[in-house]
Amino acid sequence: MLIYVLRRLGFALVTCLFISVLTFVIIRLPPGDFVDAYIANLAASGSSISVDQAAAMRHEYGLDRSVVVQYWNWMSRVLRGDFGVSMMWRRPVTEVIGDRLWLTMVVSVAALFLTWVIALPIGIYSAVRQYSFGDYVFTMLGFIGLALPNFLLALILMYFGFRYLGLNVGGLFSAEYVQAPWSLARVWDLMKHLPLPAAVLALAGTAQLIRIMRANLLDELRKPYVVTARAKGLTEQRAILKYPVRAALNPFASSIAYLFPYLVSGSIIVSLVLGLPTVGPLLLQALVAQDMFLAGAIVMLLGVMTVVGTLISDMLLMWIDPRIRLEGR
Amino acid sequence: MSATAAGDPPASKAETRFAEATQLQLTWWRFRRHRLALASLVIVVLFYAVAAFADFLATNDPHATDARRSFIPPQGIHLFDENGFNPHVYGLRGVRDMRTFKLAYAPDESRKLPVRLFVRGYDYDLLGLFPTNLHLFGVQGAKPGEGIFLFGTDQLGRDLYSRMMVATRVSLSIGLAGVLLSLFLGVLLGGISGLYGGWVDTLIQRLIELLRSVPTIPLWMGLAAALPNTWSVTQVYFAITLIISLIGWTDLARVVRGRFLALREEDFVVAAELAGASQGRIIFRHMLPSFASHVIAATTLALPAMIISETSLSFLGLGLRPPAVSWGILLQDAQNIQVLSGAPWLLLAAVPVTVVILAFNFLGDGLRDAADPYG
Numbered sequence: 017m018l019i020y021v022l023r024r025l026g027f028a029l030v031t032c033l034f035i036s037v038l039t040f041v042i043i044r045l046p047p048g049d050f051v052d053a054y055i056a057n058l059a060a061s062g063s064s065i066s067v068d069q070a071a072a073m074r075h076e077y078g079l080d081r082s083v084v085v086q087y088w089n090w091m092s093r094v095l096r097g098d099f100g101v102s103m104m105w106r107r108p109v110t111e112v113i114g115d116r117l118w119l120t121m122v123v124s125v126a127a128l129f130l131t132w133v134i135a136l137p138i139g140i141y142s143a144v145r146q147y148s149f150g151d152y153v154f155t156m157l158g159f160i161g162l163a164l165p166n167f168l169l170a171l172i173l174m175y176f177g178f179r180y181l182g183l184n185v186g187g188l189f190s191a192e193y194v195q196a197p198w199s200l201a202r203v204w205d206l207m208k209h210l211p212l213p214a215a216v217l218a219l220a221g222t223a224q225l226i227r228i229m230r231a232n233l234l235d236e237l238r239k240p241y242v243v244t245a246r247a248k249g250l251t252e253q254r255a256i257l258k259y260p261v262r263a264a265l266n267p268f269a270s271s272i273a274y275l276f277p278y279l280v281s282g283s284i285i286v287s288l289v290l291g292l293p294t295v296g297p298l299l300l301q302a303l304v305a306q307d308m309f310l311a312g313a314i315v316m317l318l319g320v321m322t323v324v325g326t327l328i329s330d331m332l333l334m335w336i337d338p339r340i341r342l343e344g345r
Numbered sequence: 346m347s348a349t350a351a352g353d354p355p356a357s358k359a360e361t362r363f364a365e366a367t368q369l370q371l372t373w374w375r376f377r378r379h380r381l382a383l384a385s386l387v388i389v390v391l392f393y394a395v396a397a398f399a400d401f402l403a404t405n406d407p408h409a410t411d412a413r414r415s416f417i418p419p420q421g422i423h424l425f426d427e428n429g430f431n432p433h434v435y436g437l438r439g440v441r442d443m444r445t446f447k448l449a450y451a452p453d454e455s456r457k458l459p460v461r462l463f464v465r466g467y468d469y470d471l472l473g474l475f476p477t478n479l480h481l482f483g484v485q486g487a488k489p490g491e492g493i494f495l496f497g498t499d500q501l502g503r504d505l506y507s508r509m510m511v512a513t514r515v516s517l518s519i520g521l522a523g524v525l526l527s528l529f530l531g532v533l534l535g536g537i538s539g540l541y542g543g544w545v546d547t548l549i550q551r552l553i554e555l556l557r558s559v560p561t562i563p564l565w566m567g568l569a570a571a572l573p574n575t576w577s578v579t580q581v582y583f584a585i586t587l588i589i590s591l592i593g594w595t596d597l598a599r600v601v602r603g604r605f606l607a608l609r610e611e612d613f614v615v616a617a618e619l620a621g622a623s624q625g626r627i628i629f630r631h632m633l634p635s636f637a638s639h640v641i642a643a644t645t646l647a648l649p650a651m652i653i654s655e656t657s658l659s660f661l662g663l664g665l666r667p668p669a670v671s672w673g674i675l676l677q678d679a680q681n682i683q684v685l686s687g688a689p690w691l692l693l694a695a696v697p698v699t700v701v702i703l704a705f706n707f708l709g710d711g712l713r714d715a716a717d718p719y720g
Binding site: 027030031034035038039042045046159160162163164165167168171172174175178179273274277278280281282284285288289299300303304306311312314315318319322323326 | 554562564566567570649657680682695699702706707
């Protein structure tokens with residue numbers, strides 16, 4: 017078991033390293049470097065610096081060194097929590113991102129829980145009552161959920177909310193709480209705004225999960241031990257919930273690992289449509305303005321967050337499934 | 346294995362027919378039973394037909410702007426008038442809203458523009474080869490600014506229906522190009538992984554796991570935003586295709602690897618090996634035919650993801666750039682609730698996206714079931 021944990025931990029570290037290299041590539045991709053952008057910024061505001069000064073700046077930021085050294089310097093600063101300065105906002109990147117990272121997290125995790133809460137009972141129902149009317153309805157809904165990209169769903173919901181209910185469905189806070197410091201009332205306000213974006217995000221994943229759950233449970237239900245359980249006179253409820261559902265849950269738990277990156281990914285684009293104060297809109301602004309330190313920090317943090325999420329799901333899986341727990345022995 | 350599994354041949358001849366059928370025939374019989382997949386196949390073929398003949402089906406030049414006809418609501422075609430069958434649309438008349446002083450177009454019921462088949466319109470190259478100006482249908486006798494706007498117009502007065510036709514071509518082809526590229530990567534790396542095993546396999550499997558644990562949209566956004574502004578539409582198109590497929594190949598690689606691993610142990614492969622067949626012959630003559638159908642099914646299922654990716658990126662303004670027209674670019678106009686509440690018809694571009702993704706999903710499901718004709 018310890019070996020398993022260590023292996024997953026090691027893999028998580030490698031993934032983080034991989035993400036950091038990717039992030040560095042993204043930061044370096046646009047033509048020109050930080051100093052070029054800085055000079056262009058100055059020129060836009062009417063002032064300028066000499067060639068010597070530019071060279072001095074390059075030297076100070078280590079931009080005249082080799083790529084590997086630059087990566088190393090950048091990485092060692094990141095590890096100390098210093099992501100550099102955002103050119104667009106002229107403030108440290110960490111300060112610009114602020115609460116947004118946690119709000120991204122909150123929205124993604126809420127979507128994940130919603131996915132489970134919806135998919136579990138519907139999955140069981142669809143398997144137990146296979147080919148019933150309800151099964152077809154849910155299968156159909158699932159397919160639509162699969163086919164409708166979540167940002168489109170957000171757009172459509174927003175339009176109908178605005179048109180027929182006269183409300184603005186966007187945002188995560190009511191107007192009076194947007195700038196307010198954190199308080200219980202603000203948290204409650206967040207809770208009230210959370211269901212809609214979470215539902216929009218959860219739909220596609222739910223559809224997938226229902227199909228997996230249904231298929232798994234159908235496989236289990238056909239096994240002889242279920243017949244035995246019924247023959248011994250167990251109530252239908254007990255005969256299904258006690259063993260087959262538990263056995264079918266394993267792949268269900270492992271699906272978190274791939275569902276979570278997907279949800280974080282989706283939250284970026286849904287946030288833009290619904291105007292959520294997550295890192296999504298910030299990332300787009302940063303990329304359009306080529307504010308690469310800010311963009312890089314966001315990509316990096318999102319990546320690391322997903323890795324942590326995956327790691328948690330691995331641990332959860334180990335807790336549920338004894339076969340994995342015993343593997344390392 | 347029962348004879349009824351083969352489809353609808355009569356029971357007496359069924360046995361022989363089933364035994365003599367080629368793999369392709371078996372797959373087709375099995376696929377035919379999946380009605381939804383069959384219907385989806387028709388829809389997909391229709392969509393590609395639209396893509397091929399987009400300009401022929403369009404009624405107005407999809408790039409022509411006209412400030413006077415901005416945000417015209419969809420026009421219905423009226424089939425009959427007092428003289429019997431005479432399909433027509435109403436002409437347009439500028440009306441000034443006396444509260445906002447905004448000039449808006451309203452249907453002018455006194456002017457009828459007849460709708461006819463095979464009319465002459467703007468110039469284009471049919472299938473990219475034959476210069477012509479023939480269109481499937483259109484109006485006759487329109488004054489400048491007038492025309493037929495089946496799905497309304499956008500802010501710049503461009504005809505949404507015609508733009509959707511042309512967008513189909515871009516969106517579907519970028520999906521296809523992206524999927525072909527990922528297919529190449531997937532078959533290559535998945536094949537190597539499954540064939541050689543050992544540390545190569547471990548390395549490739551870890552790489553796949555890595556790519557899958559990274560959230561894709563931020564990554565795509567970062568890569569797409571780095572494309573130079575000076576690039577032409579075509580360059581951006583290929584770059585976006587490349588970016589999308591760089592991540593999309595992992596699923597296909599898994600399928601290919603899985604099939605390789607399973608087939609390597611099969612009797613007929615071992616027999617071929619013992620008979621002294623070369624490795625190339627074993628792969629291409631013996632193994633490839635039996636997993637080609639699986640790969641085709643996986644490819645079909647990968648296509649919707651490609652289309653969604655392109656649509657999402659273009660929707661964000663980081664994908665294709667105008668004057669290119671794709672479904673994502675059309676939806677970009679509908680991003681804003683102020684615009685949307687005034688011109689809800691801009692959301693119509695969501696319909697083809699949803700329909701084609703649904704169709705590809707059903708088709709892929711049907712193909713996957715059919716890929717195992719003996720199952």
